[in-house]
Amino acid sequence: MTLFSIARKNMKNNFNNYFLYFASMIFSIVIYFTFVSLKYDKTILASSDSSPKISAAFSAASVVLMIFVAIFIWYSNSFFTRKRKKEVALYSLLGVRKKQIGKMLFYENFLLGVIALAIGIALGSILSKYFVLLLMKVMGHESLAHFSISFSAIVNTIIVFMIITLLTSFQGYRVIYRFKLIDLFQAEKQGESEPKASLFLALLSIVLIGVGYWIALQNLVTSNVWKTLGMAITPLIILATVILGTYLLFSTVTVYMLKLAKKNKKSYWNGINIIGVSQLLYRIKGNARTLTIIAILSATTLSAVGTSYSSYYNNKHNVEMTNPNSIMFTVTDNNISKKVQDTISKDKNHQILYHETIPTIEVNVDTKNLYDYGDMPYTFISVSDFNILAKEQHRKDSLSLKGNQAAILDAAYMEGFSPKYIGTEVSFNLKEHEQKISFIDLKKYSVLNAKTVFNTIVISDELFTELVKVTNPLDMEVYKIKNEDDAENVTKELKSIIPDQAKFSNFYTDYTSGLETTGLLIFMSGFLGLVFLAATGSIIYFKQLTEATSDKGRYEILLKIGVKKKEIYKSIAKQVLFIFAIPLLAGIAHSAIALTALSNLLQTNLVVPVVICISVYTAIYIFYYFLTVNTYYKIVAKTK
Amino acid sequence: MKKIVQAKNVQKDFGSKGNLFRALQDINIEINEGEFVGIMGPSGAGKSTLLNIFSTIDKPTSGDIVIDGKEIMMMDDEQLSDFRRDRLGFIFQDYNLLDTLTVNENILLPLALAKVPEKEIEKRVEKIADSFGIREILNKYPYHISGGQKQRVAASRAIVANPSLILADEPTGALDSKSATNLLESLSNLNKKNSATILMVTHDAYAASFCKRVLFINDGKLYMELHKAEKTRKAFFQDVLDALSSLGGGHHDVI
Structure with missing residues (x-):
């Protein structure tokens, strides 16, 4: 049996754990591949006036995506390694050399990365065509006849993800050298003591978030806060107070609330509540950092997608505001005016x-x-x-x-x-x-x-x-x-008739160029948002599953002393709901404040697009919730 | 006298055809209310299988089992859960305390699950904590107390809901001799004063000597039965040792 075959076997047996990670990775690769393809594709470049803009936008987006994916893989990797400390310790105890174990972990991760890359590029080649169609649609272009897979996009994707995979695989290799054998065995035994809730910190967290919100909602021009702190520093202060406040909120206020729930003996000592509440309390402090990251990521995603969707959604309204008339120009010559009128009347589609x-x-x-x-x-x-x-x-x-x-x-x-x-x-x-x-x-x-x-x-x-x-x-x-938003031909003709000094302005040109920009924006932020969402969902999923594995013993005891499986399912559903709902609610609240500030600034009503964004986000998030509850339940209540 | 356990012709097979292993064969046991019964036997004799069957977490291949007047073979999973919660108390070798709960909460867990009113819960936990001498540690967490204390907490949890039958699986297995004696005396008292019915699996002759009756199993069959009757504990201890040596294989298990 070679190390490589052990690694392969491990992956096969751990597939359930790896699945979501694997899926998120493939999804990220598909999106990255699509972005890079768009960057290189010649037909798109030729089809649009704003093509340099598209190319630059996708370059930037793919860099953001790359950084995010690298962090995500790194983070998930450290999860897996920690989860398998015991297994590693056992190999070590049996006399397998650290170097060999390290190699094995390296192989495992590398294999995973290569397979994901292969699937990702294959799927990407098929799907990118549809993504391009979608992009063209939201940008208001006619669909392209032929979009071809570019070789350079494939090479680019392979190089980037190979580097990420190599780096993260190397991290797995290094982990082995950092641990001592004794630590590895005791890793899970260390009893986490009950967290203490500090009233001061709990109040501080609320004050911090309150201050952050308050500053964010101040009028940019008239408020003294913005004036004294300066335009550059104030947003940073808002970010810092809100992030720190969120962290403290999760690490202390939740503890406070749970302790309060514990004090109410009537409900706490009633059925399975006692298990759920104590379990949450036991874990919450260790989870606070992850929950904060997820809340902030959710807020960022929602704000970004909300903003771009709002601009897409409001494009028509904005163009109508600047162009209340479909066509307008200054009269310079009566002949021209006559010609214009003839041209427009000729067109049957645009009465x-x-x-x-x-x-x-x-x-x-x-x-x-x-x-x-x-x-x-x-x-x-x-x-x-x-x-x-x-x-x-x-x-x-x-x-x-x-x-x-x-x-x-x-x-x-x-x-x-x-x-x-x-x-x-x-x-x-x-x-x-x-x-x-x-x-x-x-x-x-x-x-x-x-x-x-x-x-x-x-x-x-x-x-x-x-x-x-x-x-x-x-x-x-x-x-x-009539139909001013598809007056392409008539607009073209008029452009050739009306001289420059007549300052020809029309609805159609502004509308399509607005659609192009905002469509591009919504396409990119939508897909980036989906990648972020998939990643955050996976992070909670891993974290919960890791807990499920270590809580297995507890649930076995409960089953033995006569707790029904149905009750256990309910208890798990409640606990996981708590963990999922908290960062989501905080994320929604943060993004709502950010978007309110934005809509105050832009003087537009963003309620409809923002509500649509939040609903879609929440719906996908709920899917992750049920997936997690079911897997958690399967892990702890599987009968031998 | 009321019969708490009636097992007739209990048989348990593991594996499938061709590779069949008979763990239990023709087991007939009756336990009366207020008895303290020990089950002994060498490793692999089927002690744990039998206990698991009485605990309703495993089902026999054939045979009838009536516990506290209930035919447990006829019950479904849900009913069995309720039955375990309301009629049975468990003490395990590795304590099986929940480390997220305080000692107090661990003890009251079965009451909370049975939705007993909070006032009643407090009263009962206090009473039991006193009788096991663990009042001072009620607010501590399991990882802060010693093994002996843990096992007394586990015993408190087992009896707090006044079960009809207490099942103990090697309760002294992980304890030093002083803690073990302490626990066994508590169980013995519980049996005498409250006439609690206890069924204890052990391979320790010393622990078995606290019982009123000891059953020996070997190769899945009931092999022999000893009654303490009016003998002293020491004399009974000697009887148990003799029985074990006649069983063979049990020698190395003796203290």
């Missing part, structure tokens, strides 16, 4: 819903009452034109202005950042015509496309007619067409 020609005036306004600096150009329109457009754009809103009353249209209005408009008076000088206007209203949208005009001020009809007398108005052509 004209409205078409207006709006006179505007460009004015340099002295804004020292609004900002610190001087003149800024604005576009003026008359209140009646505003009301026409508002009605056409289905805004249930209208204005009535008289004399020197005005209203500002600011689609990018941000509480705190933007000046206080209402009640402020500004002045301008148009061809020796001095005029003051005062803002009586503010609309957080515009009726004109942001790329064609300046920020828009609505003035009264009287004032507008007066100004037209001194200067020539600029006419704007605005169109709303």
